[in-house]
Amino acid sequence: MNPQQTEHDEDQRSLAEAITSFAQRRDHAATDPWPELVAMGLPGLLVPEALGGLGLDGGSMHAVMESLGRNRLTTPFVVSAVLCTRLLLELADEGQQARWLPALSSGEHVLAFAHGEPQGEHLPRHLSTHARREGDDWILSGRKTVVPHGGESTAWLVSARVGSNETALFWVDAAATGLRVERYPCIDGSTGADLWFDELRLPAAAWIGSTGMNVTTAIAAATDAATAGLCAESAGLQSTLFDMTLDYVKTRRQFGVALGSLQAIQHRLAEMLVAVEQSKSLSWLAARSLDDDATIRTRSVAAAKVRCAESGRFIGLQSIHLHGGMGMTDELPVGRCVKRLLAIAHSWGDARHHVGRLVDLMRATPTMTAPAPGSQSLSLAAVA
Structure with missing residues (x-):
């Protein structure tokens, strides 16, 4: 990406506008948006063109995710097209990439990342799910919990411990024998899943990567990419909530005047706008x-x-309060947006988890190098 770019370019705006155009003509209550996104080629956004994808970058991902949020489209895009795609690009060999990435781009497969375990850590350091070699096959045992969009997936990338401390990834198809899947609805309208592996036998080709690869580092980079995508979606949702609330207080009359004419309401709207703009800026960064x-x-x-989690909560509460009791109902989009913001805030690390990451980073690098002249990088103090 151009280091001086500070907003979406023409191609990125075109992607966002295509999603908006689709959203405006669909029935939110009855239509699954995923097939239309597949028809647009969006599942292959980060897949190289040689493998059937669009070969685009993080800026394009941001444009797509922000538009999905702004138009209230909850899809498995961030887990399949961002997180799992980046894992395959980083760890899979050429043969595996040629086999699986075109299937992701075409929509034949929807992938989810099964990493969380019952101990409840956002990124577990010690995996209890383990795999052992038996002849040419792998035997997988353990359990994965609360897999985001796991119930909508046709396959999963599953992390497991191999040997004493090595982390490995395995492709597990939904039809595998020895796999038990429990699907359930989540608060935001998506479908999560818990997975049980009871001596699940996998072929050698299911192992993604090779001995000596730093899978933990690849997982950290991929989950950061997914988190950045969720932040963009959060910023889009916050923008929509602000716009809906602004329109409402302009028309809702109380004691003979529009709510929006009251100075106290105007102050709250100004605070909401500042919070939205901060989320948009940091998600882009x-x-x-x-x-x-x-x-x-x-x-x-x-x-x-951290910023998007805090702003999302603030915008959500203010929107509900200013809409009154009907802001709590599912009949009004406000309630559904707030539920999605809540789910985003707790996906791949809540605010406390990411504050801890910033604290750890500050302890490891107590003096940060000043940005070069013209650089748009921010200091740790500025972004924290």
């Missing part, structure tokens, strides 16, 4: 940082997630 070194990426993504 996070998307720009995905190909930078780990320190810059961690700093930018963690700061964006």
Whole structure:
């Protein structure tokens, strides 16, 4: 991405406008948006053109995710087209990429990342799910919980411990024998899943990567990419909530005057607008940082997630309050937007988790190098 780029370019705006055009003509209550996104080629957004994708970058991902949020479209895009795609690009060999990435781009497969375990850590350091070699096959045992969009997937990338401390990834198809899947609805309208592996036998080709690869580092980079995508979606949702609330207070009359004419209401709207703009700025910074070194990426993504989680809660509460009791109902889009913001705030690390990442980074690098002249990088103090 152009280091001086500070907003979406023409191609990125075209992607966002295509999603908006689709959203405006669909029935939100009856239509699954995923097939239309597949028809647009969006599942292959980050897949190289040679493998059937669009070969675009983090800025394009941000444009898509922000537009999905602004138009209230909850899809498995961020887990399949961002997180799992980046894992395959980083870890899979050429044969695996040629086999699986075109299937993702075409919509034949929808992938989810099964990493969380019952101990409840956002990114578990010690995996209880384990795999052992038996002849040419792998035997997988353990359990994965609360897999985001796991109930909508046709396959999963599953993390497991191999040997004493090595982390590995495996492709697990939904039809595998020895796999039990429990699907359930989530608060935001998506479908989560818990997975049980009871001596699940996998072929050698299901192992993604090779001995000696740093899978943990690849997982950290991919989950940061997904988190940056969620921050963009959060910013889009917050923008929509603000616009809906602004329109409402302009027309809702109380004691003979429009609510929006009251100075106290205007002050609250101003605070909401500031919060939205902060989320938009930091989510854009996070998307720009995905190909930078780990320190810059961690700093930018963690700061964006903290800001978006806090702003999302603030915008949601203010929107409900200003709409009154009907803001709590499912009949009004406000309630559904707030539920999605709540789900985003707790996906791949809540605000407390990412504050901890910033604290760890500050302890590891107590003095941050000043940005070069003209650089748009921010200091840790500025983004935290």
